Each structure stands twice: as structure tokens, then as C-alpha cells.
Amino acid sequence: MIVLSSVSKRYPNGARPALIDVSAEIGAGEFVFLVGPSGSGKSTLLRLLLREERATSGQVIVAGRDVARIADRRVPQLRRIVGCVFQDFRLLPNRTVAANVAFALDVVGRPRHVVRSVVPEVLELVGLGEKADRYPDELSGGEQQRVAIARAFVGRPRVLLADEPTGNLDPTTSIEIMSLLDAVHRAGTTVIMATHNASLVDAMRRRVLELGDGALIRDEAGGRYDQTAPQPLQPSTSPPPSASPPGVVPAQPAGTAPAGEHSPWAAPARSGPVG
Amino acid sequence: MGGAGAQRPGRLMRPGPLASLLWTGLRRNLAMTGAVIVTVTICLAMLGAGLLLRAQVHTIDGFLLDQIEVVVDLSDGITPAERSALEAEMRRDPLIAGVRYETKKQVYERFRRDFRGSPDVVAGVGPEDLPAALRLTLADPRASRDIVVTYTGLDGVEAVRDQRALLDPLYRFLDAFTVGAFTLAAVQALASFALIYTMIRISAHGRRRETAIMKLVGASNGTIRAPFVLESAVAGLVGGLLAAGVLVAAKVFLVDGQFARQTMFPLFGWAPVWESAVVVLAAGMLAAAVMASIALRRHLRV
Numbered sequence: 001m002i003v004l005s006s007v008s009k010r011y012p013n014g015a016r017p018a019l020i021d022v023s024a025e026i027g028a029g030e031f032v033f034l035v036g037p038s039g040s041g042k043s044t045l046l047r048l049l050l051r052e053e054r055a056t057s058g059q060v061i062v063a064g065r066d067v068a069r070i071a072d073r074r075v076p077q078l079r080r081i082v083g084c085v086f087q088d089f090r091l092l093p094n095r096t097v098a099a100n101v102a103f104a105l106d107v108v109g110r111p112r113h114v115v116r117s118v119v120p121e122v123l124e125l126v127g128l129g130e131k132a133d134r135y136p137d138e139l140s141g142g143e144q145q146r147v148a149i150a151r152a153f154v155g156r157p158r159v160l161l162a163d164e165p166t167g168n169l170d171p172t173t174s175i176e177i178m179s180l181l182d183a184v185h186r187a188g189t190t191v192i193m194a195t196h197n198a199s200l201v202d203a204m205r206r207r208v209l210e211l212g213d214g215a216l217i218r219d220e221a222g223g224r225y226d227q228t229a230p231q232p233l234q235p236s237t238s239p240p241p242s243a244s245p246p247g248v249v250p251a252q253p254a255g256t257a258p259a260g261e262h263s264p265w266a267a268p269a270r271s272g273p274v275g
Numbered sequence: 276m277g278g279a280g281a282q283r284p285g286r287l288m289r290p291g292p293l294a295s296l297l298w299t300g301l302r303r304n305l306a307m308t309g310a311v312i313v314t315v316t317i318c319l320a321m322l323g324a325g326l327l328l329r330a331q332v333h334t335i336d337g338f339l340l341d342q343i344e345v346v347v348d349l350s351d352g353i354t355p356a357e358r359s360a361l362e363a364e365m366r367r368d369p370l371i372a373g374v375r376y377e378t379k380k381q382v383y384e385r386f387r388r389d390f391r392g393s394p395d396v397v398a399g400v401g402p403e404d405l406p407a408a409l410r411l412t413l414a415d416p417r418a419s420r421d422i423v424v425t426y427t428g429l430d431g432v433e434a435v436r437d438q439r440a441l442l443d444p445l446y447r448f449l450d451a452f453t454v455g456a457f458t459l460a461a462v463q464a465l466a467s468f469a470l471i472y473t474m475i476r477i478s479a480h481g482r483r484r485e486t487a488i489m490k491l492v493g494a495s496n497g498t499i500r501a502p503f504v505l506e507s508a509v510a511g512l513v514g515g516l517l518a519a520g521v522l523v524a525a526k527v528f529l530v531d532g533q534f535a536r537q538t539m540f541p542l543f544g545w546a547p548v549w550e551s552a553v554v555v556l557a558a559g560m561l562a563a564a565v566m567a568s569i570a571l572r573r574h575l576r577v
Contacts, residue, residue: 050491072496076490076494079490079493083492090488103292106292107288107492107499108495109288112289152492
């Protein structure tokens with residue numbers, strides 16, 4: 001789904017490159033943690049995937065397209081298949097929860113009957129069915145992040161980028177958001193989550209990409225936040241699907257079948273499995 | 276990995292959500308939009324006034340050109356042979372459609388008829404005081420100056436009078452006002468552009484969250500720009516409607532109410548008013564939309 005080959009990025013006024021020779025491959029339907037100290041290049045990497053920036057050298061391929069070579073007027077298509085969630089939620093304060101989610105469909109010209117049927121479904125999935133008519137400032141931080149995830153997911157992107165989605169949330173709420181992202185992942189979406197939350201990474205035991213000073217210093221399947229033992233840098237392909245580790249709220253509500261054809265998360269619009 | 280599946284590119288927003296974006300933008304930006312409407316109205320009213328003045332010039336042209344003749348006054352000493360030679364030459368001239376000879380007596384009678392309202396003038400002129408004349412109707416009335424040049428100074432010709440020249444001051448007056456109106460319209464157009472430029476900047480700032488999210492979820496560039504361009508076009512449309520109202524009011528109260536009683540010249544009818552109104556409306560909307568698009572290139576990176 002995503003291929004990075006020798007990607008470097010230097011900002012015009014940057015003292016040192018933000019990314020140096022990063023190569024990695026992320027398969028369709030993978031869940032990847034992107035870790036590293038502030039300033040290590042995590043956000044730059046995500047911005048490259050969205051074509052908010054172009055790599056100085058190297059190649060970034062998302063869903064089979066060389067991102068740097070997409071024509072400007074085609075960039076919106078890229079962004080329709082790459083959803084995004086941020087630390088600061090970025091909701092429109094003058095619109096209700098439902099209107100915030102509907103906005104994402106309205107501005108890409110989806111027909112009204114689609115918007116009317118899909119928005120309540122997605123709000124139900126993120127557990128905000130009851131709060132559709134509330135305004136963002138009437139919600140808790142966790143609830144606002146749920147709205148942001150609903151907005152990112154409602155267009156059924158193939159990739160969801162989450163840039164420190166739990167950065168503003170308390171530990172309990174962080175776990176709830178984590179399990180929500182896990183559910184999005186189980187629905188077949190490739191998820192890349194940049195985070196500083198060590199306990200989440202340690203609990204989930206998913207693939208971890210670690211950046212340090214712009215270089216990729218670790219690529220570990222089922223890794224932890226901190227490198228425990230010296231690990232050779234080896235690109236891992238699809239990790240074995242892991243069950244929810246202990247200590248984390250189950251990704252799916254009890255009684256729900258695992259993601260698949262019958263899951264409410266499965267995209268009804270798509271024909272066939274993603275990837 | 277294929278294309279984006281069901282999500283076709285370039286699909287535009289439905290009218291409903293677009294109207295709601297437009298409405299919030301206009302409300303948020305009310306004072307600025309009002310200022311744009313005022314300048315646009317003045318600009319378009321001036322443009323319309325210029326168009327109506329030109330229509331008036333054409334109306335007078337159409338009225339006079341049928342009636343205007345070039346009058347060749349003959350000197351008293353002209354011999355019949357000289358006169359018939361002159362007439363023959365004129366009949367060969369392709370610019371001249373007809374030649375009619377008027378004796379001194381006929382000229383005097385025409386003079387008495389034209390000035391029957393001023394007995395004092397008539398009393399001061401005798402039947403022998405006025406010269407005999409050849410009255411020429413022209414194939415192309417606008418070529419009168421050439422005729423004047425050609426026949427002035429020939430033997431037996433005392434003077435060549437172009438009646439259209441008598442109207443020069445009127446034409447100069449109308450032309451000056453037309454130029455003035457168009458100049459003011461141009462100045463106001465510049466002011467409108469400056470205001471629209473600023474309006475777009477403020478609007479882009481007010482909407483930056485919305486546009487950021489639109490970009491993020493993959494709205495096309497056209498969709499992101501549409502509310503801004505429409506906002507400006509609406510201001511242009513309102514300005515156009517107000518200006519059209521001004522033109523209609525000018526026709527009713529100024530032209531029909533005032534000038535019609537003060538001048539014997541025919542005044543333009545309603546057709547030029549409607550034509551100008553349509554021009555003003557279309558120009559207002561289009562120009563405002565184009566100006567907004569130009570301003571967007573500067574203030575909205577997509």
C-alpha cells in the first residue's frame with residue numbers, strides 16, 4: 001500500500017534534513033506505529049504521504065501512485081484514499097457532530113441520500129449515535145477525537161494516518177481511541193499511527209517504525225515503544241495477525257464478529273476486499 | 276492498486292451544502308460585502324450611464340441624418356451656364372444623392388417659415404438679402420465634410436454650409452459625458468478590485484479551518500474556491516441589480532420626467548435601458564467572479 005524508497009526531505013531553511021534515506025514498505029491492511037522523539041521526522045513522513053510536502057529525493061508510493069508525480073489537480077484524489085486524524089481534532093466549531101462528519105462527504109460531492117444514510121451509521125460505529133446534534137465544544141476530548149475519526153473514516157479511505165491522536169487525552173480515553181483505531185484497522189484500513197504513548201505501543205505489540213533524527217532506526221514486527229534488545233534493521237512484511245493483547249480494551253464491542261464481510265465496519269461501497 | 280473506485284474526481288458539491296457555505300461566508304463578512312456592493316453599484320451605474328449616453332447619440336443621429344442636407348449658397352453673380360455646370364458636376368458625384376435648386380424667392384419663403392416664431396428676425400431680412408441655393412441630399416450623410424471641402428471656393432459658390440456641423444457642440448457635449456462616465460466606471464472598477472481583493476483575503480482567513488479540512492478530505496480545488504468566487508459574484512449581482520435600478524429610475528425621472536419637456540430632440544426609448552441593464556448585470560457578476568479568482572491565486576493555496 002505504501003512504499004518508501006530512500007526518501008529524504010530537507011526543508012528550505014532547515015539546518016539538517018528532516019528525513020534521511022528512509023526506506024520501508026507497508027502492506028495493505030497493516031497497522032504500524034511510528035515512534036521517535038519530537039523532531040525526528042514523524043510528522044514530515046505523514047505530510048509526504050498526503051502530498052502536503054514533496055520528498056527532496058527518493059520515491060513515495062501510496063496505493064500504487066508515485067505521490068510526487070501526481071498532478072496538482074489530482075492531489076484531492078490521493079487525499080480521498082488517505083484519511084487523517086490529528087492531536088488537536090480539527091473540528092468545525094459552528095457545526096454539529098453530524099454536520100462535521102457530513103462535511104467530509106458534502107465537499108467531495110457525494111449525493112445526499114448517501115450522506116444521510118452513511119453519517120448516522122459511522123457515528124453509531126464510533127459510539128456517538130446519541131450525540132449527533134451536539135456541538136464540538138459540548139463534547140469531551142475523547143468524544144471530539146471520535147468525531148474526527150468518524151470524519152476521516154466516513155469516506156472509506158484505504159489508509160488512515162493518525163498523528164499523535166491520543167496526545168491530548170488521558171490514559172483511559174487514549175485506550176478507547178486506540179481500540180477505535182484498531183477497529184478501523186480490522187475493517188481493512190491500513191493505519192499508521194504516530195505516537196509518544198509508550199504504554200499503548202507496548203500493549204498492542206504491532207509493527208513499530210522508529211525514527212531518530214530523520215533516519216529510520218528500527219523496523220520491528222510486534223515491537224515495543226523502547227527498543228529492548230538490539231534489533232537488526234530488517235524490513236518486516238505483514239506481521240501475523242495478533243489478538244488483542246492483555247490490558248487493552250477489546251477492539252470490538254463484545255459479541256461483535258471479527259472484522260469481515262458482516263462487520264458493520266466493512267465498507268459497503270467497496271467491491272471486494274481492499275488491497 | 277487501481278483508482279479511487281467509486282469516488283470519481285472533480286465531482287462538485289451539491290447546491291445545498293454549497294449554499295450553506297456561501298451563506299455563512301456572506302454573513303460573517305457582511306460589512307466587507309456591503310462595501311463591495313456599494314462600489315460595484317457605482318461602477319456599474321456609471322457604465323450604464325455611458326451606454327445610455329451613447330444610445331442617445333445614436334438616437335439623435337438616426338433622427339437627423341434623414342433630414343440633414345448640405346446647402347450650397349450661390350453668389351448673386353452666378354450665370355445660368357455656370358449654375359448648370361455646377362449642378363451637372365454634383366449629379367456625377369457618387370456622394371450626392373440629389374440636387375435641388377432653390378431660387379432667392381424660395382429661400383426667402385423657407386426662411387420665413389423656419390422663423391415664423393420670431394417676427395423680428397423675419398422683419399429685418401428682405402427677399403433679396405438671401406442667396407439662391409442648391410440643396411444636396413447625401414448618399415452617406417456622414418460624408419458631409421468631404422462635400423464641404425470639395426465645393427467650397429468653386430466659381431459662383433459663396434459658401435457651403437453643413438447643417439450637421441451646427442450640431443457639433445451637442446455632439447461634443449454628449450461625447451464628453453460619455454467619456455467621463457466610462458472613466459469614472461473604470462476608476463470604480465479599480466476600487467472594486469481592491470475591495471474584492473481585500474474581501475477575499477479576509478474571507479480566506481475566516482474560512483481557513485474549513486478550507487484546511489476540505490483539502491484534507493480531498494475536496495477538489497474548484498470546490499474549495501467555489502464559495503469565495505460565488506461570494507464575490509453575489510456581490511457583483513446585487514451591485515448589478517442596484518445599478519439596473521438606477522438606470523430605470525434615471526429613465527423614468529430624469530429622461531422622461533425632465534429632459535423630454537426641455538428639448539425638441541428625440542430621446543432614447545426603453546430598449547437601450549434594458550440592453551444596458553443586461554450588460555451591467557452580466558458585467559458585474561462576471562467581473563466580480565474573475566476578480567475573485569485572481570485574488571484567490573494570491574490568498575488561497577490549494
